[in-house]
Amino acid sequence: MDYDPGLPPRDHGDSNDPNPSFDHGPVAAEIEGSSNAEANHQRGRNGRAPSDLCSGGEIETEEEEEEEEGFRSPGNSGYYGEGEISSALARIEEVDDGRNSAEIWARWKHHSNEDDASASWRKRKKHFFILSHSGKPIYSRYGDEHKLAGFSATLQAIISVVEISGDHVKLIRAGNHQVVFLVKGPIYLVCISCTKEPCEELMGQLELIYGQMLLILTKSIDRCFEKNPNYDMTPLLAGTDLVFSSLVHAFSWNPSIFLHAYTCLPLPYATRQAASAILQDVADSGILFAVLMCKHKVISLVGAQDASLHPDDMLLLANFILSSESFRTTETFSPICLPRYNPMAFLYAYIHFFDVDTYLTLLTTSSEAFYHLKDCRIRIENVLSKSKVLIEIQRSILEGGLFVEDLPFGVSLQSGGVDAKMSESLSSFMGLGVPGGLWHFIYKSIYLDQYVSSEFSPPVSNSNQQKRLLRAYQRLYASMHDIGNSSHKTQFRRDNDYVLLCWITPDFELYAAFDPLADKVLAVDICNKVCQWVRDLENEIFFLGASPFSW
Amino acid sequence: MGLSSTTTVNDGIQLCIFDLRRGQQEGQELDKILFFFPAECPFSVQLSVIGLCEGIITFTRIFSPETACEVIEAEKHSHVFYQAEPDIWMVLVVEKNKDNESIWRCDSLQSILKEVHSLFKMFHGPLRALLDKQPSGELTRSHLYSFITDYLTDFHVGKKIQMPSFRDCLRERGSVQMLTISREVALEVQSLITVIGSSCVGNTACNSLVLFQDLLVSTTLSPDDTANLFTYAVLRLTPHALSSNTNSWSYLRRGTSSPNIAAASTVTNAGAAEENQNRSRDTSPGGQSQRYHIQRPLQRDKWCKGKDGFVVTDVPCAEVGGFIPLAPIVWLQQTEERMYLCVYQHKNLTIVLLIPVSSLINGEQGVALLKKQLLENASEKIVTVEQKLSRSWGGENAYHVSGYRYLFVDRDRNVSRASPPGKVTTLTKDSLLALNRLREEVDLEKSRAKRDDPDHEKDSEVCIRAKNNAWVIAKITGGRELYMVLEKASETLLYASDALEKFSNRYCDGAFSLD
Incomplete structure (x- = not known):
């Protein structure tokens, strides 16, 4: 088992080439080796997307009100898997090398043939951009970031022209379109939308996108820009497109986004108590948070004394886990940051799926806790099985919630x-x-x-x-x-x-x-x-x- | 340079007009500026404000080619845009103070830009036509300068300019306020209108507006032209406008005297001449600094009532024998006709008479003749109508409805009626803020619905119980809008609905009632 003191690689290709100048806070310990059956650490960006998220992709139909229809909302049954999607997936399957497949996937889903000159790109109903304060593109929901360098520079120019005058631009409205700006130190976030969402909501969504970025990188990314204002951040987020895409998709189906609250899977009181009891039991052994979830719904959660988990952090964590197929297939130990808990530091998450929907996340501050957390998971799994909690969960999924x-x-x-x-x-x-x-x-x-x-x-x-x-x-x-x-x-x-x-x-x-x-x-x-x-x-x-x- | 640097030299507002067809060559940028307030603002600042606006217009057209930028909201300023004519933009920049009073609706600020442009067009014709007539733009700049400077005096509070805020959310700029009259009086008025109409020479009929106090009694014009002339009359012609130099728009500023406005206007006017000369040097080298006769219909104290009852302009009140007063000429939007503006006033009754320029061969003398004719034919009827209206007039609070603070707007007729300003001031700040916010939501939904489906009006009803327990209500149906605040109301939604229903049945002909 190796410990890589560098920045956690964002895909396989990057793992050999962590940016040496990146001076992030805590060291992200990673357990290497996909051949290790026990500790198969992956960041979930090996080029495969979970079927329920990637399958819809970014299919957009003109008559639809919005463009994210392709995604399936949790709770819906059945998946898309036809036409363009299946052929794209087929192409991905054909490629052995994880990096290449990730690129193909990213290129396909990203409408990378589009740029700001394309009519189709201009007609997209909701754009999200992340750029650096020097105008370098970091993320664009549609189109290839590199092709959008000019557009990105325009956004930067708007922000800086207003900033030079001692003000800060928040919103531009033109007809049905709203352009919303959020400046977070050296990171600029922009949403251009003609959906009917209020400006405050779009601003909240930009905050969440920023939070999702912090979850992957922590706020210590700011230091890179202090050292080099022209720092190119794109490699650090390479392969995370799906994480952002599924978050953006959540903006149109998940009430947690605007309510800033979480929802639970309905369960008999005694069943939830049983789950909570075993989580509490393991939490006493140095675990910061233990969360048992089914898709985006909480089954039970336990925090160490005085530690509380913000609903937005839970949302971002669940989105991160659910948008990466690899988490479902192997147990994983991964550095993550909870931006509302501490934006500067990484925590370490042990993630294990009990079945296709139900997963356990154990969060700790120790980078060396993998085996301990694994033991905890085994104990939890035993109890959940014996007390029939997992069966109850399945029953609840089938029955649904309140009608x-x-x-x-x-x-x-x-x-x-x-x-x-x-x-x-x-x-x-x-x-x-x-x-x-x-x-x-x-x-x-x-x-x-x-x-x-x-x-x-x-x-x-x-x-x-x-x-x-x-x-x-x-x-x-x-x-x-x-x-x-x-x-x-x-x-x-x-x-x-x-x-x-x-x-x-x-x-x-x-x-x-x-x-x-x-x-x-x-x-x-x-x-x-x-x-x-x-x-x-x-x-x-x-x-x-x-x-x-x-x- | 930029926004903040300008805040030291003005009252917290900037108003600019620019033409995107001009000054597109490097070094010629100043040529695109047609108007900038405050005029003393350095050109570098003017250019940076306009540069930002132009940049944003271009940027927003990428996504929204039909409707380019409407507003930029920044932390400390709002930029409100209005495309007055193709490629001619007006932008109002307002500063957000920390005093919590600078909360407004974008539409309400935009309506100021619309209003001043409509009034300008009424007296001077479209900006584009003026620019085509005299391509150096000097004539247009001179007209705009005096016109808008005069217009802005109505927003002076002390030495500062104050834009309408959330406290004005129960008013609708640009709409007409009507006087409700009984059937009997209506017949009298109708007969008066007929007499006035027939005063014209030949077979052309004169158009007219009749006002009692600051309320419209009758009109023979189209809704748009009526709104323009009504606005103008209330600003400068009615007895109230003539007798006081006060602001006729906002009740908040009612009673504030403004003796320094004339002085300020002279000073800035002097500045303007210099400004124009500078600009002509800068933008059109070798251009002549020609002086134009600038008609200033919005200048305060320009109008006064003569002994014969006619309200005249550009003439000293002590009439010099033999001097023929000039009648200003206005353009009607509907017929694109030029009309002499002739105003007669008897006590609280103001008659605005519009005589087609084409109908009078001998110009001003024809106007004088017509006036004489009007006095002979109609003075008796005028006295009768004034008496009847005065008798039935319920006073300043005539349209107060106890327990309600309301605004009713009929978009099709461009008519509004609201609670008396003095009564609106009794509302708490929280209630006004809540209504202002609700109106902003309604504005957005309305304009979106209009863009998405122009032929289909969307009805809606919103009842909010605010944190101070006031009910804040908006109901839109069939092009009519009703906004109201009910403080001291019971807590049930049903109570609020009943109150709305009663009001609708009693005062709006059931327009907002369910059945």
């Missing part, structure tokens, strides 16, 4: 003083199979930093409709939270697409979507019932053992 159709409303509506008109409206909506015209809801517990979202039901059935609803929630969220640190209390919004209701109290936030013709009084009543329902089920849908995050 609005299951909302218990009948009894209390009859006894709750609902008038005849309301009963009439209720029954007319019941014809659609959805009580009171309720289509969907999200309930966030402020104290727990967790949310629960109902499963999508008709008529919000296809991914475009789901994305449109999520965007509507995003706007509602931004509209409710805009004023300083405080928020509005209630909002009722009716347009041609939905009736949206938001209710914020010191304990929770509720976002609910109804049929656009829904009755106002009835909608309010349904919201009350949703809150009651969630409270009745909180032992199963929330993880109650966590201490609140101190942020």
Whole structure:
């Protein structure tokens, strides 16, 4: 087993050539050797992408509202795997050398034939760019970064012209387009979007992209630019395209992005307790965080005393793990940085998938803890198997979460003083199979930093409709939270697409979507019932053992 | 150079107009500047502001060729863009102070640019036509300089210029405020209009606007022309505008005297002449420094009411015998016709009469004759109508609705009605901020919907219970918009909806009601 004191290589090709000038904080220990069956350390950038993420790729259809449709949202079943994608994958399969395959993959998915002169590139609905303060491109969602050097220089020029005048540009709006700027020391991030997302949300997404970059490199990257303003950072992020692509995709399906909260896999209280108990048991032996997750949903998590895990860090960590196929096939020990926990330092993550969806992450500050963490994992796995936790997890995945159709409303509506008109409206909506015209809801517990979202039901059935609803929630969220640190209390919004209701109290936030013709009084009543329902089920849908995050 | 360096020499605002078809050669850049406020700003600063704006316009066209840049939001400044005419841009730069008062809606600032351009066009015609007429641009610059400088005096608060902020969120610039009149009075007014209309010589009918106080009673013009002339009348012609040099726009600044405006305007005017000479040296060597007669229709104290009841301009109030007062000429957008602007005032009634220039062969003398004719034919009716309107006039708070603070806008007719300014000031800052923010959201959604599907109007309703427990409401339906704030309201959504419904039924002909 070798320990490489250099910067963790970003793909196989780089591992022999770590940039010698890179002076990062903690030394990233890496256990080399893919032949080592026990400690097969990989960064997950060996050229293969997980089927559920890469399979959709960046297919874009003009009639779609957005361009990330190709990706599959967790919770959806079935994968894309046809046409262009399969032929691209076939090409990747054909290449033995990991580096080459990574390049092919990156070239294919990146629309690298495009640049700022291409009509197709200009028509993309949402661009993300990372560039250095000297104008060197670091990342572009579409097109080859190198071909976009001129465009990148333009972005840099805009930022610096305004900076020279002693100001900082935040937003440019032109028609349906918004250009949002975020400056983080020597790193500039820019989003150009014609989606209907509010500027504040796009800014939050840039923050997350920056966080994802820190997760891979830590903030000590700034020092490279101090030494050499023209430093070229692209090699450091080589092969991480999928990590960023899947994060960008998450912006259009994952409510965690704008809620800044995480969600749990629904489980019987006793099952979650059993999982938590064994995690707690191992956490006492020098582990900083132990997290058991199923896709993007938390099963249980335990932190060392005084250590809390920010929901954004959990999101970025899960995205990093889930967007790399290699994590699924081998147990992995990898340096990662949790930007909200400590942006300057690497932690070390032991990652192991129990099955295709369920994985354990053990985080420690020690670069030499692999075998200890491996032992811990074996103990955890034994307990989870014996106590049938893994079986319960599978059952929960199959059953899904909360369905609005299951909302218990009948009894209390009859006894709750609902008038005849309301009963009439209720029954007319019941014809659609959805009580009171309720289509969907999200309930966030402020104290727990967790949310629960109902499963999508008709008529919000296809991914475009789901994305449109999520965007509507995003706007509602931004509209409710805009004023300083405080928020509005209630909002009722009716347009041609939905009736949206938001209710914020010191304990929770509720976002609910109804049929656009829904009755106002009835909608309010349904919201009350949703809150009651969630409270009745909180032992199963929330993880109650966590201490609140101190942020 | 740049934004911050300019803040020391102005009031926190910059306003520039530039033409992208000019000054594209290196060394000729100054030629693209048609107007810059403050004029004393060094050329280097003017060029850097315009350079940034031009750069951003070019940049945004990459992605949005149809609608180029509308706003740049930076930490300390907002740049609000308006493309007044093809390739002619107006940009307003406002500074964000830390006093928390500098929160505004982009649309509200843009409407200032629209307003000043519309008014300019009404008196001087399109900028492009002026530039074509005199390609050196000197004439255009001189006209713009005096016109916009005069216009900006309305935003003076003390020595500073203050742009409308969130506190003005229950007003709609550019719209017309109407007086509600009874059927009986309406008939009287109609008969007066007929008499006025027939005052014209030959078979051409005169157009007219009738105002009572600062409210419109009737118009025979198209909505756009009505809005322009109404705005102008309220700014400079109504008894209120004539009697006070105060700002007629914002209730916040009502009552502030501005004796130094005239002085300031003279000073800057002197600066302008020098500026223009400098510019002509800089941009068109060998160019003549020709002096033009600059009509200044927005200059304060330019209008005064004569003994005969006519409000005239460019003439001393003590009329010198034999001097014929000039009647300004305006352009109508609708008919592209030039009209003499003739204003008659009786007590609180102001009649704006528009006489086609083409109908009067002997020009000014024809106007004088027509005035005489008007007095003979209509003075009795004018007195009657004024009396009736005065009698039914409910005073400053006539349109106050107890418990409500509201703004109603009818986009199709370009008409608005709002709670009296004095009542709006009773709202808390939190309520006004919440409504301002809501209006901004609605503005964005409206303009997006308009771009995406111009033929289909999107209806919407938003009721927000703000942190201070006020209900802040916006309802858009069929081209009509209603914004309201209900403080001291009950906490249920149903209460807020009922309040909206009652208001709609009683004051908006049920336009916003569910049934």
